[in-house]
């Protein structure tokens with residue numbers, strides 16, 4: 001046994017680290033276990049995009065309101081944990097701009113026409129590499145480089161065993177393992193839910209090019225300001241888990257992104273990540289049936305946007321507080 005935290009979080013993606021930082025901010029001692037290396041969260045563009053995600057999904061007002069409430073947790077969350085939040089809005093280029101503005105208005109989002117398309121103040125962004133670093137350094141959070149191989153529980157606590165032979169104990173465990181296979185020892189219903197998470201591969205390219213004033217999006221393509229220039233993304237490849245970059249696709253996307261920007265630039269190596277999705281596109285967040293077991297999984301295209309909301313639901317569950325207004329929609333066992 002190497003230590004005894006209050007909570008062990010398995011997985012250091014955005015959901016695991018947001019949950020860890022939230023819990024530590026509430027006074028819990030939290031250990032996060034992850035082997036390290038790239039994941040979906042480090043591949044992402046960092047958009048907090050309730051408006052444009054709803055526009056491209058042709059979403060409902062209820063879903064739009066949930067995503068907006070998730071976004072509205074960000075200012076307090078970012079300030080508490082030292083992330084820089086860019087509230088610079090988004091520009092959209094596409095056909096039938098009046099119809100797009102009307103659709104956004106019907107879902108409760110502000111937008112207005114510009115000469116080239118529309119602009120909306122509703123979508124924000126964070127820088128993903130700096131954000132993950134800040135969350136991992138939150139006071140009260142300890143990150144351990146290891147891979148969890150097995151879980152088991154007695155009446156009081158969880159035993160967490162790593163593949164390198166280390167063991168930890170805690171009253172609460174948060175499973176935030178992205179699209180990984182279920183860890184050995186999970187209760188059958190939870191293992192089935194984890195095993196049913198659907199992978200969607202995504203690829204984007206960092207490009208050293210002059211950034212636009214705010215994220216710039218069009219059908220199937222976005223250009224987002226980022227450290228060193230912009231990122232241009234992203235593919236949506238259902239059912240794929242492989243992470244070898246597709247250089248031909250990257251070159252075509254970068255060419256389209258530079259044309260959209262009207263600029264020149266040099267592309268870096270593409271980043272690939274695997275998003276996890278549930279049938280309704282919302283994450284699995286909160287207490288599972290087993291005492292002390294909590295899930296923070298499968299936020300699909302909106303892991304960054306939904307990070308603070310998932311973290312609040314997980315922390316409320318661990319503290320036995322009354323569930324917030326969005327906990328039922330994210331019930332981790334709704335598909336069990």
Ligand SMILES: Cc1cc2nc3c(=O)[nH]c(=O)nc-3n(C[C@H](O)[C@H](O)[C@H](O)COP(=O)(O)OP(=O)(O)OC[C@H]3O[C@@H](n4cnc5c(N)ncnc54)[C@H](O)[C@@H]3O)c2cc1C
Nearest residue numbers: 011013014015041045046047148178202273302303304305
């Ligand atoms: C190209 C791309 C662009 C995107 N852009 C955006 C965007 O702009 N805005 C947005 O909101 N979302 C975006 N997303 C979606 C977002 O990135 C994901 O929804 C989110 O990162 C998922 O986070 P996660 O914590 O669930 O999983 P991950 O980030 O995959 O983290 C899971 C972690 O669990 C660890 N793990 C797995 N098994 C074990 C084990 N046994 N023991 C220990 N650790 C383990 C892994 O090592 C990994 O670090 C994008 C995704 C992609 C691929």
